[in-house]
Amino acid sequence: MEFRRSTIYMGTTAILVLSLTGLMLHAKAKVRASAPLFARKTAVVRQLELTDLCLFTEATYTRHLSMTDLSTPFQDAPLSLEHFPSGGLVGPPPHLAQKP
Amino acid sequence: MISARNISKVFNAGRPNEFTALHGVSLDVQLHETTVLKGPSGSGKTTLLSLIGCMARPTTGRIFLNEREITSLPERFLTEVRRSTFGFIFQQFNLIKGISALENVMAPAYPTGEKFSLLRRRAMETLEMFDLGKRADARIEWLSGGEAQRVAIARALIHNPAIIIADEPTTHLDTRLSHEFMDIMGDLKARGTTIILASHDPLVYGSDLVDRVVEMRDGQVVDGESAL
Amino acid sequence: MTRMIERQRHIMDFTLAALLRRKGKNGALLSVYTLLVFILASILFFTHALKHEAALVLNEAPEIIVQRTMTGRYQTIPVAWSDRIRQINGVISVHPRLWGYKYDKDFLANYTMMVPAGNPPEPGSIDIGSGISRMRGANRGDIIAFAGHDGQPRSFTIRNIFDSESQLVTSDLILLSEKDYRDFSGIPEDQSTDLALQVRNPREYATIAEKISRMYPDSRPIVRTEIQRTYDALFGWRSGLMIVIFAAVALAFVIFAWDKATGLSAEEQKEIGILKAVGWETSDIMLMKFWEGSIISLTAFLLGTILAYAHVFFTSAALFAPVIKGWSTLYPTFRLTPFIDFGQVATLFFLTVVPYTVTTIIPSWRAATIDPDTVMR
Numbered sequence: 001m002e003f004r005r006s007t008i009y010m011g012t013t014a015i016l017v018l019s020l021t022g023l024m025l026h027a028k029a030k031v032r033a034s035a036p037l038f039a040r041k042t043a044v045v046r047q048l049e050l051t052d053l054c055l056f057t058e059a060t061y062t063r064h065l066s067m068t069d070l071s072t073p074f075q076d077a078p079l080s081l082e083h084f085p086s087g088g089l090v091g092p093p094p095h096l097a098q099k100p
Numbered sequence: 101m102i103s104a105r106n107i108s109k110v111f112n113a114g115r116p117n118e119f120t121a122l123h124g125v126s127l128d129v130q131l132h133e134t135t136v137l138k139g140p141s142g143s144g145k146t147t148l149l150s151l152i153g154c155m156a157r158p159t160t161g162r163i164f165l166n167e168r169e170i171t172s173l174p175e176r177f178l179t180e181v182r183r184s185t186f187g188f189i190f191q192q193f194n195l196i197k198g199i200s201a202l203e204n205v206m207a208p209a210y211p212t213g214e215k216f217s218l219l220r221r222r223a224m225e226t227l228e229m230f231d232l233g234k235r236a237d238a239r240i241e242w243l244s245g246g247e248a249q250r251v252a253i254a255r256a257l258i259h260n261p262a263i264i265i266a267d268e269p270t271t272h273l274d275t276r277l278s279h280e281f282m283d284i285m286g287d288l289k290a291r292g293t294t295i296i297l298a299s300h301d302p303l304v305y306g307s308d309l310v311d312r313v314v315e316m317r318d319g320q321v322v323d324g325e326s327a328l
Numbered sequence: 329m330t331r332m333i334e335r336q337r338h339i340m341d342f343t344l345a346a347l348l349r350r351k352g353k354n355g356a357l358l359s360v361y362t363l364l365v366f367i368l369a370s371i372l373f374f375t376h377a378l379k380h381e382a383a384l385v386l387n388e389a390p391e392i393i394v395q396r397t398m399t400g401r402y403q404t405i406p407v408a409w410s411d412r413i414r415q416i417n418g419v420i421s422v423h424p425r426l427w428g429y430k431y432d433k434d435f436l437a438n439y440t441m442m443v444p445a446g447n448p449p450e451p452g453s454i455d456i457g458s459g460i461s462r463m464r465g466a467n468r469g470d471i472i473a474f475a476g477h478d479g480q481p482r483s484f485t486i487r488n489i490f491d492s493e494s495q496l497v498t499s500d501l502i503l504l505s506e507k508d509y510r511d512f513s514g515i516p517e518d519q520s521t522d523l524a525l526q527v528r529n530p531r532e533y534a535t536i537a538e539k540i541s542r543m544y545p546d547s548r549p550i551v552r553t554e555i556q557r558t559y560d561a562l563f564g565w566r567s568g569l570m571i572v573i574f575a576a577v578a579l580a581f582v583i584f585a586w587d588k589a590t591g592l593s594a595e596e597q598k599e600i601g602i603l604k605a606v607g608w609e610t611s612d613i614m615l616m617k618f619w620e621g622s623i624i625s626l627t628a629f630l631l632g633t634i635l636a637y638a639h640v641f642f643t644s645a646a647l648f649a650p651v652i653k654g655w656s657t658l659y660p661t662f663r664l665t666p667f668i669d670f671g672q673v674a675t676l677f678f679l680t681v682v683p684y685t686v687t688t689i690i691p692s693w694r695a696a697t698i699d700p701d702t703v704m705r
Contacts, residue, residue, distance in 0.1 A: 213333075
């Protein structure tokens with residue numbers, strides 16, 4: 001006899017739930033295993049006195065986002081358009097954007 | 101016995117298109133008999149059938165099923181009575197498209213939570229009664245007119261109802277299929293099932309198995325009233 | 329109990345049959361829904377993992393950076409300032425940093441050149457980030473030449489290449505000696521790019537920053553917490569990635585609204601009438617609609633989330649790469665550590681499954697309460 005539709009559905013859902021649970025466990029295991037990796041990364045940051053993530057290299061103000069000043073990138077003139085894509089992805093850092 | 105006492109049914113009450121389908125109808129239907137409601141379209145046959153079959157409530161009046169008043173039951177109980185007592189065959193069969201004949205027959209029993217294997221076996225047996233065992237897995241759209249008709253009857257029988265209600269069952273059938281339908285009704289009657297039909301087809305109300313013809317017109321019974 | 333379960337399963341059977349009947353429409357709905365969840369979950373996974381990683385890594389960033397501004401832009405800072413700043417109570421050390429950018433016309437790439445605090449390469453040699461090595465096909469021992477501030481090319485031997493595991497902070501770096509960098513960039517001996525401070529007590533950050541501002545009104549101190557906050561606010565609600573989400577949500581919502589606003593088709597209404605006529609109750613119809621909504625939305629949630637996890641953490645967010653890259657030719661590959669915010673996953677679940685299911689049930693409420701005799705009329 002062929003399977004009932006509900007059996008097939010519940011089976012599929014069970015497989016998906018198990019997969020998702022498996023991935024979450026995978027994440028936990030990876031995070032636990034990453035402690036030495038982070039020790040090495042933070043050592044690099046400390047040694048080189050780095051301040052920013054190398055996410056965007058196209059523009060200086062998104063390369064060192066926290067080191068940037070307000071007027072140059074965000075912008076020289078109020079009507080000038082952002083021309084680097086990454087400038088459209090990130091906003092100015094909070095310590096520049098907030099009013100004193 | 102099913103007794104209707106002075107029942108009226110008003111549709112769209114209070115609105116400009118208010119329409120009274122039944123005017124104070126009283127009627128007794130004996131069990132194990134075959135009764136035909138006869139009359140032109142718009143005479144109130146279908147409305148009366150749906151009230152007797154617990155599908156709707158009358159606006160006024162009361163209906164008794166074996167001395168039990170069913171008009172004032174809440175929806176849950178009404179559905180329960182309908183499910184356990186009546187089997188319905190509709191004018192256009194009203195089968196559900198896209199699913200198999202077997203599933204159509206099983207569908208009325210889904211809410212009861214009957215065990216799948218038991219329900220399936222019962223539905224198969226009912227289909228086999230009508231030589232439809234081979235067509236059980238066929239979709240409704242693929243069935244011939246005669247097969248669809250028999251599936252509709254099989255569906256009406258899934259709960260072993262004491263009463264079969266059929267509304268204009270032969271309207272869309274040719275003569276051969278109409279005869280076949282009445283033959284099946286004859287078999288059911290022989291097994292003690294009460295049959296209530298609404299029809300203006302002479303082939304139905306003129307049939308030998310009919311015990312009583314009730315003639316209706318303009319929402320009233322004009323002939324065949326039993327002595328009350 | 330078994331009857332209750334069997335009833336659920338029967339109605340589920342029926343609902344699945346009904347869904348399969350309109351394969352095209354429901355398949356499209358499921359795909360769009362899965363895509364929506366996939367995009368949302370991808371962004372959530374990606375940004376959360378990135379922020380978490382930034383918070384961990386930048387925890388070791390310099391505690392205070394002092395910049396100097398002139399006409400609203402930052403300028404090199406006199407090394408002599410460090411002596412006065414060192415006098416401030418609580419400051420352990422002040423180290424002048426030398427760094428800047430170099431645009432490479434041949435590769436259209438922007439490098440970050442930097443003089444490291446410890447273990448600098450000897451003059452004539454450099455350490456480079458794995459991104460540069462990958463882009464230029466440069467290996468240890470190769471010689472690379474760059475034109476300096478005076479237009480004269482200077483050649484360097486590659487001493488070392490950073491491990492790619494640290495590329496999220498080192499991908500575009502070129503490390504060189506102080507002597508080489510001053511010669512290369514033309515920064516005078518008495519100037520540096522900015523100052524990096526070590527401070528004894530984190531609670532003194534604000535006071536020290538204030539003292540520096542008072543001491544040098546044209547200076548601009550940036551505290552480590554501000555650096556960290558910068559990356560915590562990265563991809564915030566007002567940024568571009570979120571607008572992409574909103575666009576996707578809006579699109580899906582339009583499709584959804586279109587689907588739901590058209591309500592139940594005449595065919596569906598008739599079907600509900602038939603079911604009621606043959607013995608289904610209002611609650612059975614609602615149950616069917618409940619299953620209809622939850623089957624679609626739960627499947628979309630599970631599929632979308634699983635795909636998003638694979639996308640972000642197994643393929644390094646391949647679909648986001650073009651967005652992040654922009655015009656840059658030099659970029660890290662995001663081998664992110666899968667930091668998952670389980671609360672976020674739960675929120676995603678409630679935001680995707682519950683509203684859809686509810687909105688599937690509601691339009692059918694009226695149809696479910698119709699008198700069963702309508703099929704006979």
